[in-house]
Amino acid sequence: MSNLYDYKRRPIVELLFSIIIPTIILMKFSGDDDLGATKALIFALYFPLSWGLYEFTKYRKFNFIALLGLVSVLLTGGIGLLQLDNQWLAIKEASIPAIIGLAVLISTRTRYPLIKTLIYNRKIMNTDKIKSRLDELNTTDIFENRLLIATYLLSSTFFFSAVMNYILAKWIVTSPAGSSAFNEELGQMTLLSYPVIAIPSMLMMLAIIYYLWRTIQGLTMLRLEEVFIHKETQ
Template sequence: MNPAAAAPEPRASPSGGVPGGTAGTSEPAPGASPNPLPAPPPHPPSPHRPPPENLWLNLGFNAAAPALILTFLSAPNRLGPAGALVTALLFPLGYGAWDLWRRRTWNLLSVLGITGTLVTGGLGLLEMSGFWFAVKEAALPVLLGLAIPLSLRTRQPLVKTLLYNDQVLNTARISEALAVRSQQARFEALLAWASWVLAATLLVCAVVNFTLAWWLLPATSGTDEFNRQLAKLQLWSWPGTFLPMAVGMFYALSRLLKGLETLTGLRGEELFHPRSRRGA
């Protein structure tokens, strides 16, 4: 008998392969993907962002309440000039401390506002003339206007805090696109240009604030009449500062976004976080 003819034929395994082979090595069925793609990793949790500041509370505590107190409670038969001034200062100071506790973050503009409030209180209690109030009103915008371009030499320029910040813009994606296109140098020049626009805007605010204070504070400091004039200055200084800043920041931001589109190749909403695009 021929031994080769007596050898048993190999039987197919249940998986369709050869016995002794690795399971699953059979040919894939027609139309099936030989190497299915792995499931995408879950999105990382979004970083904690502080709640937005309430604009009406800000205006109420920093402008309306102090102005009302200085106007109606400065008479000698009420709180008196000094008492009304101290009481009026408690509202912006208290709001600033509460906002810091609630949002757990320092707001540069709020810090400047609290500083200005303290200086105003000090000048009022020392019964300084209206000229020094005008200098104070102009000093803060001038200092901030100088700090913005000077901060370009630091690791965290102020223009990034005011305009180019990760709370709204997708800075990681923008940085990646800039690196791919080798446009970092032009991006730094764009930030420098935006910084000088903001500095010029703050210079305009300083001129407006000085003019308002010089015009609205002719009375002698420490009197009932002076406190009423100071209340009027509190009310007028908000639009006098807000309107130039709004125009300047809108112009700088719009040109910054247009420049980012040119440098990165990203378009419109691609510059922002997805949650920002949904309005969340």
């Protein structure tokens, strides 16, 4: 029988909890004859917040990006419930991906660059075999330079998200916080964020993975099935 851990790996369920359900609540149930602006906002925020908390308790280890996601949800709720100026919403929407982008850049000065956590890791690539072949062919230094380029490209995807988040928030959310119109606009922004921001960012991420794959193939002569990890079917 499938459990909730299996659902976490299903994009449809992730999309349902994070975007679809909150959007429907905000856009359709914020009127005074329904839940009202405040209750609708609290109810809509419950779904992504509870899903994020579930992931924290399930993995039982620190996840920087997941933590930022939870903070983002809480800040969105705080801005709406405290009826703060909409400028703070735009700043909040831009700040989360911008912080991640800066963290990616700063990590290049440490022993643990974030690209090795997000992309070049043992769950995605056979890093031990790659390292062994790089050492054998004396191409490790070239690979490290290419990995640095990939890190800069990775950070650029988050900066792209930051700019687009800010533009989208300023463009769509114009009504006073705490009103039913504000909730409806927040729902529209959430809905549009997927095709406008998430999909382009995903394509950029896939392009980085392809860049790494071409780099590894050229420097190690390993085949595709030797580079990427394949889960065994049970």
